[in-house]
Structure formats: structure tokens, C-alpha cells
Amino acid sequence: MSSGVEVLTARDVPLGGPRSMKVRRTLPQRARTLIGAWCFVDHYGPDDVGVSGGMDVAPHPHTGLQTVSWLFSGEIEHRDSLGSHAMVRPGELNLMTGGYGISHTEVSTPTTTVLHGVQLWVALPDADRRTGRDFQHYAPAPVALDGAQVRVFLGELAGSVSPVRTFTPLLGAELVLEPRAHITLAVDPAFEHGLLVDAGTVHLDGSPLARTELGYAAPGRDTLSLTNGTDAPARAVLLGGPPFGEEIVMWWNFIARSTEEIVQARRDWTEGRRFGVVEGYDGDPLPAPELPNVPLKPRGNRR
Ligand code: MN
Secondary structure, three states: OOOOOEEEOOEEEEOOOOOOOEEEEEEOEOOEOOEOOEEEEEEEEEEEHHHHOOOEEEEEEEEOEEEEEEEEEOOEEEEEOOOOEEEEOOOOEEEEEOOOOEEEEEEEOOOOOEEEEEEEEEEOOHHHOOOOOEEEEEOOOOEEEOOEEEEEEEOEEOOEEOOOOOOOOOEEEEEEEOOOOEEEEEOOOOOEEEEEEEEOOEEEOOEEEOOOOEEEEOOOOOEEEEEEOOOOOEEEEEEEEOOOOOOEEEEOOEEEOOHHHHHHHHHHHHOOOOOOOOOOOOOOOOOOOOOOOOOOOOEOOOO
16 A cells, blocks of 8 residues: 555635635545644635635634644734734744634734635644643745745755754645656655645646645655646645644544533633633634534444
């Protein structure tokens, strides 16, 4: 079992807000919960902000995870309860560590005309999920390969190493492939990988992936082969990490290990504890949805 790449397709999810921008979600889904510690992959745009209204996500909480914002175009203003105030710009990583509890807002700026990017979550391992809030910014220098340009925002690829700290080994990189280009990337065989295609059709180890699809490659490979099957540049985001050996309970913006922990997190948000306050946002915090009447199911990946 060497060449098999599993193709995960996206479903449309409304992001919320008055006019409700749509995002395409490829993780989690029934067939797969995690790729390494990556547990959430939302892909959006190119979105004409004049039509969709752009992004305006009111204060909302997170626990047990890190958020990664990565843009291809546009600009998002980030504020959080750590006191961070940052602009998310194309080619620049913004990694927020929620730890035990953080809240934040994300608003596309008035000068943004086209919004296009990904929003990703990383599950924190049990030993670190009560860590403190943190916010890191990093703008990787692009690396030129024969036929491609790579920006490594987390981990290591093609000789480029990100200095950004993570709690489990991770890979996160943007790849732009020239028309009809073919590249071979050396990767860690202990890692599983996911390739999200943003533009063009990219063949991962021979399997074609259309725009918006996420190709999954199991551990055991020491190289990945990528081919741009089109006459235009192609773009993709490569994610990786060793299989996350824990089951998680995901609900709304929380990652926990049990229904009881989720119930407590919801109560803490509703009653104004634990997650801090975001300064400088004009609007009310997001209310938590109602919990289902049945216990939430812990989810992991079959190993
Ligand atoms: Mn968020």
C-alpha cells in the first residue's frame, strides 16, 4: 500500500455573520478527523468582499487548540484576549495558542477587496492543552525550487525551517507550482500528509486532486511527488505531522477529551469566565449554540 492517496472533498459551511461568507471544510469529516495534529481545515475564496460582506467574526472562545491563519489575498484584523492586535497578511503566519482558554475576533479590513486563504486548527496534546495563551507571527522567506516556490510556515521542508514553536511535530507550507511542473519533496516517513489544492489540479503521488480537494497520504513515504497538471500556475497547502495518538471531543470552538469538559467550557463562556475579554471590537460576543442531548463522541483516526 504505497501509492494510495485518499481524496477528501469539501463541504460548504456558512461562517456566520449577517451576510454569511461561505467556507469549504475538508477536515474534520466522517472519513478523517485528523492529519497529524491538524484537526480543522477551512478554505475560503477568492471571495469578492463587495458581494459577500467579507469576514466579521465576533468574540468567540477556544480551548485545547491553536489556530493558524494563512492568506493568499486580503487582510484580516485579529484581536484576542491576550491583548494581541495583529494584521493577518498574505504569506505571513499568525499562530494563536488558545491553551486553556482564549477569545478572539477576526474582521477583514476595509481595504480588502478579495479575501482568499485558509483557517486551520491544531489540536493540543493532553499534556499541553492547559498551557497559557500565546500569539506568534512569522513571515517565511520563499524558497525557490526547480519548478516551484515554497513558503514553510511550520516545521521543515526543502531546507527551510520555521522557528515557530508547536507542541507536536508539524509541517505547514504553501506551494506554488509552475505550469506543468513536477517536483519531488523529501518528507519525514513518520508523518502523514494532507495536500489541499487551492488553484489548478495537482497530482499527489499520481492521484489527481482538483481545486478544493484535500489529498491524504499515510505515513511511510520518504518523498512526495507533486505534478501540476495544468498550463497555469497551481497552488496548494501541504500539512503534515505524526499521527495524533489521542482521541478528541470537538464541539463548536472547543477541543476537549470528554462531554463533561465541553459542558464546562460552554458554561464558562456563557458566564463570562476563563476566556478573557477582547478589547476594541464593536459588537457583542457570539453566544454558544445549544448542546445536543446526547453525549459527544470522542473521535480519532483508525490506526
Ligand atoms: Mn476562532
